[in-house]
Amino acid sequence: MKFKSTLVLAIIFVFLLGYVYFFELNKPVPEGEKAKQILKLSAEDIKSIELTTPQEKIVLLNGEEKWLMTEPYKWRVDKDKFDNLLDRLKELKSDRIVAKGTDIDWKQYGLDKPSHKLLVNLKNGQKELLYIGYETPVSGGVYVRKIGENKVFRVEKYKVNDLKQTSDELRDKRVLALDMDKIKSVVIKRDGEVIKITKENGNWFIKKPFYYPATSVDYYLDSLELLKARDFVDRSDSLDEYGFAAPRFTIELLAGNHEKPTIIEFAVVKEKETARAYARVKGKKVIYHLNMNEVSWLDKELDNFVEDKVFEFEEEEVACFEVKGQGYNLKVFPDDEKADDIFQRIKYMYAGELKGLYNDVKTGHNVIDLTLKIKNSELTQAVSIYRKEKEKDNTGKHEKDKDAHEDKYQYFVTKKVLKKGKNLYDPLVFQFSKYTYQSLMDELKKYKKEIE
Incomplete structure (x- = not known):
């Protein structure tokens, strides 16, 4: 009986489907x-x-x-x-x-x-x-x-x-509708720290907390330009519930001839196992709900904007590379084929963690001085490598360094750019890897042996 009922319903359905097809679609x-x-x-x-x-x-x-x-x-x-x-x-x-x-x-x-x-x-x-x-x-x-x-x-x-x-x-979900090519100043504020970066003659420079060429700023601004809301909070009686009583960080952008900057506050509200990220542009009521990973990426520290290459040059620009210390007193020229490995080594030699201004960091004993002179220029890049004995832990042993074969010393490198012998920028100190130091010394040792 059930089978017959199902069959009848199926026939009716096919009939109705045919009716729709021939009379509704093919009328x-x-x-x-x-x-x-x-x-x-x-x-x-x-x-x-x-x-x-x-x-x-x-x-x-x-x-x-x-x-x-x-x-x-x-x-x-x-x-x-x-x-x-x-x-x-x-x-x-x-x-x-x-x-x-x-x-x-x-x-x-x-x-x-x-x-x-x-x-x-x-x-x-x-x-x-x-x-x-x-x-x-x-x-x-x-x-x-x-x-x-x-x-x-x-x-x-x-x-x-x-x-x-x-x-x-x-609705346009972009947090900012600014022409980033016209931005001339970026200020990042976080927990009392202020990073100020300005554009001078088409180039970016860190102005606070020291004066030094900046890197990756355009990429940072591109990321800000692409920042979009997941959704919006259009009306809120209290900003506190979205974390703006104590923002995680603030970005100030000054464009063109504008006298007042655009100020964007970023806040994070932590929940049991997750966190929600928000942003607001000062002077506007709307709150943007953002992806947490995008906010974390924008929360940059100072050393993210400092070039970490020890030397910056193109080989055809180099007049001479000088090495003094550790038994060396060398002048190395780029047209010397035996020196190719040395120039490749220093071209891709990177400093480590930024430690601060030269006068503020105890760097220890000077090990070796490296000087790069540029053709037809008054500019000189002067780098010094220092070695300092590590502090001992409570067992009386030195702290271990995973990059070192021995754990007794830590290394630092200072970077100076000189013009007519005077500092063009504030000299900085970076943590330096012993592996990088040892690799350089191996190349110098090899070169010295070849020319003797």
Whole structure:
């Protein structure tokens, strides 16, 4: 009995499916109306676009230079999302006309009181109004009505989806809408520490806490430019619940001829096993909910902006490389083929952790001095390597260094850039790997043996 009932239901379903296919999808229509262009607009002619849904009304205004959202928020629009909407509107096409005439039952298509409406206001005063109705029973279509025409259009669902975007989808999620090429000053503040970096004649320099050439600043600004919100908090009675009573760090950006910087605060709220990251631009009410890993990446320390190459040069620029100390008193020239390995070694020799200014760090005993002189220039790069006995732990043994074959000493390197014998920048001290030091000494030993 159950089998017969199931069979009857299956036959009815097949019959209904066939009816829909032959009468709804394949209903005869006049020649030339199987495809129809519903709208043909020029973006320059559009004054505004209004999207109405059960949840909200969205108004997008053509501001000539850029489009803006005026309802439900006053905000920038997401360029990619809006371009999809605009491109679809400019040449909206149906693949067929389902019904036409004055006796259409709009209700059966969801077009009498539709949940979604789209109004285009043109600059000449004319209006184009679309109703978006039900989905078709099969084949992934949607019924669409253009007010002023007694026709029911069938439009592919993926095309209609571009017209049914929400305000959060159309809203520009960038935290900053700045031209980063015009930024001339970056200040990072964290727990009383201030890092100030400024652009001088197209080059970046650290100005606080010392004066020194900066690196990776443009990459840092690019990351800020690409920073986007996961979602928004538009109204909040208290900033404290989002961590802004004590921000994790703050970035100040000064652009062009602006007198006041753009200030962005970043905060982290820790929960049981996770953490939530937020940002806010001072002077604006909105709070951005961000990805935690992006905020962690932006939380840079000072040494992230200090070039950690011991020497910076191109070989054709070098006049001479001098070595003094440890039994060496050498002048090495780049055209000496025997010195190729030495120049390769010092070109890719990196300092370690930044320790501070030269006068503030106890570097120990001077081991060797290295000087790089540049052709046709008054600039000299002077580097000194120091060795200092490590402090002993409570067992009376020296602390171990995983890079060292022995653990008695630690090494430091000082970097100075001199112009006419005077410091061009503040001299810095870095922790230096014993392995790097030993590799250099091996190359010098090899070279000395070859020339003797």
